[in-house]
Amino acid sequence: xxxxxxxxxxxxxxxxxxxxxxxxxxxxxxxxxxxxxxxxxxxxxxxxxxxxxxxxxxxxxxxxxxxxxxxxxxxxxxxxxxxxxxxxxxxxxxxxxxxxxxxxxxxxxxxxxxxxxxxxxxxxxxxxxxxxxxxxxxxxxxxxxxxxxxxxxxxxxxxxxxxxxxxxxxxxxxxxxxxxxxxxxxxxxxxxxxxxxxxxxxxxxxxxxxxxxxxxxxxxxxxxxxxxxxxxxxxxxxxxxxxxxxxxxxxxxxxxxxxxxxxxxxxxxxxxxxxxxxxxxxxxxxxxxxxxxxxxxxxxxxxxxxxxxxxxxxxxxxxxxxxxxxxxxxxxxxxxxxxxxxxxxxxxxxxxxxxxxxxxxxxxxxxxxxxxxxxxxxxxxxxxxxxxxxxxxxxxxxxxxxxxxxxxxxxxxxxxxxxxxxxxxxxxxxxxxxxxxxxxxxxxxxxxxxxxxxxxxxxxxxxxxxxxxxxxxxxxxxxxxxxxxxxxxxxxxxxxxxxxxxxxxxxxxxxxxxxxxxxxxxxxxxxxxxxxxxxxxxxxxxxxxxxxxxxxxxxxxxxxxxxxxx
Numbered sequence: 001x002x003x004x005x006x007x008x009x010x011x012x013x014x015x016x017x018x019x020x021x022x023x024x025x026x027x028x029x030x031x032x033x034x035x036x037x038x039x040x041x042x043x044x045x046x047x048x049x050x051x052x053x054x055x056x057x058x059x060x061x062x063x064x065x066x067x068x069x070x071x072x073x074x075x076x077x078x079x080x081x082x083x084x085x086x087x088x089x090x091x092x093x094x095x096x097x098x099x100x101x102x103x104x105x106x107x108x109x110x111x112x113x114x115x116x117x118x119x120x121x122x123x124x125x126x127x128x129x130x131x132x133x134x135x136x137x138x139x140x141x142x143x144x145x146x147x148x149x150x151x152x153x154x155x156x157x158x159x160x161x162x163x164x165x166x167x168x169x170x171x172x173x174x175x176x177x178x179x180x181x182x183x184x185x186x187x188x189x190x191x192x193x194x195x196x197x198x199x200x201x202x203x204x205x206x207x208x209x210x211x212x213x214x215x216x217x218x219x220x221x222x223x224x225x226x227x228x229x230x231x232x233x234x235x236x237x238x239x240x241x242x243x244x245x246x247x248x249x250x251x252x253x254x255x256x257x258x259x260x261x262x263x264x265x266x267x268x269x270x271x272x273x274x275x276x277x278x279x280x281x282x283x284x285x286x287x288x289x290x291x292x293x294x295x296x297x298x299x300x301x302x303x304x305x306x307x308x309x310x311x312x313x314x315x316x317x318x319x320x321x322x323x324x325x326x327x328x329x330x331x332x333x334x335x336x337x338x339x340x341x342x343x344x345x346x347x348x349x350x351x352x353x354x355x356x357x358x359x360x361x362x363x364x365x366x367x368x369x370x371x372x373x374x375x376x377x378x379x380x381x382x383x384x385x386x387x388x389x390x391x392x393x394x395x396x397x398x399x400x401x402x403x404x405x406x407x408x409x410x411x412x413x414x415x416x417x418x419x420x421x422x423x424x425x426x427x428x429x430x431x432x433x434x435x436x437x438x439x440x441x442x443x444x445x446x447x448x449x450x451x452x453x454x455x456x457x458x459x460x461x462x463x464x465x466x467x468x469x470x471x472x473x474x475x476x477x478x479x480x481x482x483x484x485x486x487x488x489x490x491x492x493x494x495x496x497x498x499x500x501x502x503x504x505x506x507x508x509x510x511x512x513x514x515x516x517x518x519x520x521x522x523x524x525x526x527x528x529x530x531x532x533x534x535x536x537x538x539x540x541x542x543x544x545x546x547x548x549x550x551x552x553x554x555x556x557x558x559x560x561x562x563x564x565x566x
């Protein structure tokens with residue numbers, strides 16, 4: 001009898017333990033959610049999403065809702081692949097997807113047509129009107145370009161995630177020169193190297209050696225790592241040495257060190273967040289260090305509608321996916337009353353974006369508070385100007401920088417973009433906000449440079465711009481033409497944090513591959529970069545000591561060169 005009770009008790013204990021283990025295992029199951037979109041970013045309704053085991057057997061399948069969202073619950077932890085398919089699209093496959101227990105993994109998928117699968121697509125949204133063709137986080141290399149593969153069950157799929165075993169290495173050498181921006185004079189020899197092991201690791205190295213009156217150096221190193229699905233961290237470090245820049249007889253030779261760190265993450269299927277900071281150290285007779293944080297949140301409220309909030313304290317560091325933008329790596333530094341100062345402030349923006357087919361409409365309202373705003377100028381400086389302690393002078397370009405008065409104000413920016421086929425777009429901009437303006441007439445003779453700086457005051461102004469960008473698919477030509485207008489007396493841009501706005505007045509950029517039978521090897525390109533071609537917006541003035549100076553929205557820049565890609 002005792003033995004029977006003992007056996008029965010043991011069986012009950014084993015059964016109870018089994019139920020307990022099953023309940024514990026259920027709590028450890030993961031969940032996969034996300035949104036399925038096409039290459040234009042439009043959510044796809046009724047798309048089939050399948051979760052596949054390593055042997056491509058089906059683990060689960062669901063369909064997307066009317067917002068393109070899907071959710072697969074109670075997933076046993078392990079390694080999976082995620083496949084999405086829809087009518088008129090090639091199926092897409094995300095491989096090597098690690099799903100942990102007791103966690104939700106957000107995976108957004110993109111469906112492509114056969115034509116789009118063969119194109120060299122951008123890895124992240126990026127403006128076509130940027131002045132430089134940066135590689136970092138802009139173009140997919142051969143290791144992570146979308147691939148076509150036949151699965152065991154027959155269909156042709158687009159593979160978005162490789163196995164990480166094939167590394168891609170790309171190098172570029174550029175020789176350029178001409179009339180340049182402040183701190184960018186002389187003949188330049190640019191070297192760029194990028195290595196990509198898989199979709200989760202990318203490394204870029206860039207060096208710029210220039211020779212004008214003396215040798216200058218600019219070096220950049222960037223690293224990107226995907227920490228988890230929907231979570232990416234980027235780091236950019238830059239060093240700059242410009243002996244031609246001076247702040248006076250006792251402050252010659254400009255040096256700067258910059259570190260930028262940013263992270264983006266998918267909080268949910270509809271919410272994306274980003275945050276980061278920029279740390280800058282500058283030396284020019286004295287040392288100055290500052291930190292400039294930024295943050296932003298984007299909420300997708302519908303099939304093609306998004307609302308965003310953005311905060312930034314420096315124009316150069318506003319978004320985690322644009323930390324490597326070459327034009328923003330030069331610190332905005334001026335000299336005021338004999339001391340170095342960096343342009344900084346507080347920018348807060350609320351934006352609305354809606355896409356309908358090939359048309360995109362964006363509206364944003366912003367509030368800015370700007371300290372030590374930088375104004376570009378040039379001309380012949382005298383010894384009194386040189387010793388005033390209120391300007392930085394670049395002898396290689398004959399340009400100078402001064403600091404305007406601090407100001408704050410509100411503004412409104414509107415943007416309408418239309419796609420002209422697959423490889424061209426036309427964009428219109430209109431904005432209203434504050435900009436520094438020169439109040440005196442050009443013929444006024446002032447007592448000193450300091451008095452002219454006192455005349456730079458904030459003024460409510462308008463801005464209108466148009467940009468036409470495109471690429472000739474067969475010839476490989478990339479081009480951009482733009483025109484931005486503001487009142488002639490304004491010397492800074494309306495919406496100073498609008499980094500994607502075109503350059504002032506008539507500007508264009510051209511990148512043309514050069515082919516001549518088999519004499520010239522592949523990878524040779526000609527570059528032409530022109531900004532403010534007609535030298536509009538210049539405000540000249542004469543000081544009482546004979547200085548003939550001018551301030552301008554943007555100084556005219558004419559550059560050309562050759563690029564060799566290996």
